[in-house]
Amino acid sequence: MDFSKQLSLALFIFQVLVFFQSSAQSASNNSNLFREYIGAEFKNVKFSDLPINSQVEFHFILSxxxxxxxxxxxxxxxGNFNVFWDADNLTPAQVSAIKNQNSNVKVALSLGGDSVGDGYAYFNPTSVNSWLSNAVSSLTSIIQEYNLDGIDIDYEHFKTDPETFSECIGKLISTLKKNGVISFASIAPYDDDEVQSHYMALWRSYGHIIDYVNFQFYAYDKGTTVSEFLDYFGTQSSNYNGGKVLASFISDGSGGLAPDSGFFTACSRLKSEGNLHGIFVWCADDSKGLGFKYEKQSQSLLAISH
Structure with missing residues (x-):
């Protein structure tokens, strides 16, 4: 074989190796993680109501x-936390039961949310030290009582600056992980200047201990297109650089890219690019009346050779 043919063959082999290496690296960023918020709207939904595909990692998030x-x-x-989810239907015994019946299920709780009583639920610490001490104590008690695995941070209204929020939440996650109380943590920001300023400050200082970014893509305008969704996903992946940003929808279709209007097309695109880190849904309470059809579709997509 002359030199030019050897060179061409070597170049071809190199290109093939690069292609397969690139494909393997791309696929490795995909995940079969499915997450769903549950209990915030008191519609008598139970863990056992939801379809659970054994081929996905399934996280319930108590709200x-x-x-x-x-x-x-x-x-x-x-920082003295109390349970505000539907505790009549989502009890410690029910947490243990669903985890015992499904080895792929973990259960977390979410902190904050949009509202409480007749007003907003504000992040409103007296000081970093006092809030942290109270939060570690009260949350450890709840997490151990309910046999939970992780926490999610979903504060949406603030009476403090981003740096104080970052220190409080960052030290809370660090302490709970160090103490072996939780094994994972996530944050749930959305595209609002005040919200983003607080969560991005947290990410800059403590992103290395935050496992998932439950970005609320459904907070974008209703009627979001597939291409717009993918643009938003790219923007937020840059904002939370290095983070596992999950795709998301609201089951009633009231905002963002609706599940019956291209959401799964967008997810398939992300998956083909190796960027589908998982899917989460707001929320099981609303999905119950729909027969959880979008949950089934989401899990089927995630389960296929992730």
Missing amino acids: FAIDYTTSSSATPTD
């Missing part, structure tokens, strides 16, 4: 634990 009093006046408590 919400809030550091407010449970009285009608609902005042801030500086």
Whole structure:
């Protein structure tokens, strides 16, 4: 074989190796993680109501634990968290049952949310140290009582600066992980200047201990197109650089890219590019009336050779 043919063959082999290496690296960024918020709307939904595909990693996220009093006046408590989800249907015994029946299921709780009582649920610490001490104590108690695996941060309204939020939440996650109370943590920002300033400050300082970014893509305008969704996904992946940004939809279709209007097309595109880190849904309470059809579709997509 002359030199030019040897060179051509070597170049061809090199290109093939690069292609397969690139494909393997791309595929390795995909995940079979499915997550769903549950219990915020008190529609009597139970863990056992949901279809659970054994081929996915399934996270229920109890919504919400809030550091407010449970009285009608609902005042801030500086990190003393209480259960505000549907505790009649989502009990410690039910958590244990669903985990015992499904080895792929983990259960987390989400902190904050949009509202409490008749007003917003504000992040409103007295100081970093006092809030942190109270939060670690109260959340450890709830997490151990309910046999939970992780926490999600979903504060959406703030009475403090981004740096204080970053220190409080970052140190909370660090402490709970160090103490072996939780094994994972996520954040749930959306595209709002105040919200993003707080979460991106947290990400800059503590992104290395945050496992998932439950970005609320359904907070974008209703009627979002596939191409717009993919642009938004790219933007937020840059904002939370290095993070596992999950695709998301709201099951009632009231915002963002609706599940019956191209969401799964967008997810398939992300998957083909190796960027589908998982899917999460808001929320099981609304999906119950739809027979959880979009949950089934989401899990089927994630389960196929992720």
